[in-house]
Amino acid sequence: MPRSQQAGLDGVYAAIADPTRRAMLTVLAGGEVKVGTLADRFPMSFNGVSKHVKVLERAGLVTRRVHGREHWLRLKPAPLREAARWLEYYRAFWETRLDALERLLVPRARHDRRVRP
Amino acid sequence: MPRSQQAGLDGVYAAIADPTRRAMLTVLAGGEVKVGTLADRFPMSFNGVSKHVKVLERAGLVTRRVHGREHWLRLKPAPLREAARWLEYYRAFWETRLDALERLLVPRARHDRRVRP
DNA sequence: ACAATATTCTACCAAGTGGTTGAATATATG
DNA sequence: CATATATTCAACCACTTGGTAGAATATTGT
Numbered sequence: 219m220p221r222s223q224q225a226g227l228d229g230v231y232a233a234i235a236d237p238t239r240r241a242m243l244t245v246l247a248g249g250e251v252k253v254g255t256l257a258d259r260f261p262m263s264f265n266g267v268s269k270h271v272k273v274l275e276r277a278g279l280v281t282r283r284v285h286g287r288e289h290w291l292r293l294k295p296a297p298l299r300e301a302a303r304w305l306e307y308y309r310a311f312w313e314t315r316l317d318a319l320e321r322l323l324v325p326r327a328r329h330d331r332r333v334r335p
Numbered sequence: 336m337p338r339s340q341q342a343g344l345d346g347v348y349a350a351i352a353d354p355t356r357r358a359m360l361t362v363l364a365g366g367e368v369k370v371g372t373l374a375d376r377f378p379m380s381f382n383g384v385s386k387h388v389k390v391l392e393r394a395g396l397v398t399r400r401v402h403g404r405e406h407w408l409r410l411k412p413a414p415l416r417e418a419a420r421w422l423e424y425y426r427a428f429w430e431t432r433l434d435a436l437e438r439l440l441v442p443r444a445r446h447d448r449r450v451r452p
Numbered sequence: 453a454c455a456a457t458a459t460t461c462t463a464c465c466a467a468g469t470g471g472t473t474g475a476a477t478a479t480a481t482g
Numbered sequence: 483c484a485t486a487t488a489t490t491c492a493a494c495c496a497c498t499t500g501g502t503a504g505a506a507t508a509t510t511g512t
Contacts, residue, residue: 231352235345236470240425247432254488266471268490273469287479287488295430302419302426308357309419313412315364353500371458383501385460390499404458404509 229277230301238262239270246280246293253289346394347418355379356387363397363410370406 233239238260245251245259257267271291274280278297283290350356355377362368362376374384388408391397395414400407 225354228352228354231348234422235348235352237342237345238470243425243429247429249433249436252488253490262470263472264489265473265491269470272490284489287477289489293429293433295426295433298422298426298429302422305351305415305419305422308360309412309415312360312364312410312415316366316410316412319366355500369458370460379500380502381459382461382503386500401459404507406459 226278226297227301227304230279230297231305233273233277233279234298234301236270236273239274242267242270242274243279243293246291250283250290250292253291256291343395343414344418344421347396347414348422350390350394350396351418353387353390356391359384359387359391360396360410363408367400367407367409370408373408 234243241260242256245256253268253271254264256271257264260267271280271282275282279294281292281294283292351360358377359373362373370385370388371381373388374381377384388397388399392399396411398409398411400409
């Protein structure tokens with residue numbers, strides 16, 4: 219799988235590495251909320267929240283619908299699916315290579331043959 | 336699931352958010368390598384590589400076995416398993432809530448009933 | 453003992469992050 | 483119109499990050 223397809227995921231992993239932003243996604247999963255409503259739920263300045271939202275937007279995890287002076291935020295699950303898929307793909311790939319290596323190095327210590335006392 | 340159990344994963348997600356470090360994990364999946372050998376494979380100073388390795392170590396993804404003047408690095412897949420598990424868990428959680436909401440809001444536009452012309 | 457090797461540690465730099473405050477902008481309401 | 487509301491933008495701060503270079507440390511080989 220080409221590096222180019224992977225590039226977009228950097229932002230997603232970076233975004234979910236922050237517990238505040240994960241908490242925001244959980245709030246967003248309950249439906250659209252305004253930036254201000256989101257800000258009320260976090261022990262942080264309005265602007266602090268606004269910045270986190272921008273990070274989530276840049277990662278493609280959240281979209282914004284401006285209605286008058288209100289900005290409504292909506293969770294976009296697609297990049298999460300991608301991120302989960304890739305992580306699992308790589309996890310399996312890395313682990314398989316590692317397991318294969320171990321099988322090569324450890325010369326098959328059979329379980330059904332007892333060591334002579 | 337308590338927040339405390341989640342805390343360790345921040346480092347893992349942050350670590351894999353960097354493509355250089357993901358590439359390093361792929362190299363490490365091929366078996367133990369010295370820091371220097373790893374450094375030879377990346378277009379970066381030895382010290383740069385050493386720093387990335389420390390990030391991977393702090394995230395628990397890599398362990399170090401010092402043998403004389405050589406430091407051998409080994410991939411530890413356990414935190415990756417955890418990270419993949421949690422990401423999938425949350426992905427499903429967020430998406431399920433979102434889907435439930437959509438089912439609530441969109442009042443079941445049946446497919447098998449045609450609109451009158 | 454000496455020189456080469458493998459590595460970290462310290463210091464530095466530019467850029468990014470997480471957070472703040474204050475000003476600016478756009479919109480709604482009296 | 484004037485004012486309150488919802489939000490961004492700009493500046494700033496302390497800290498982290500990704501990278502560099504140079505000095506220090508530990509080990510090996512001659």
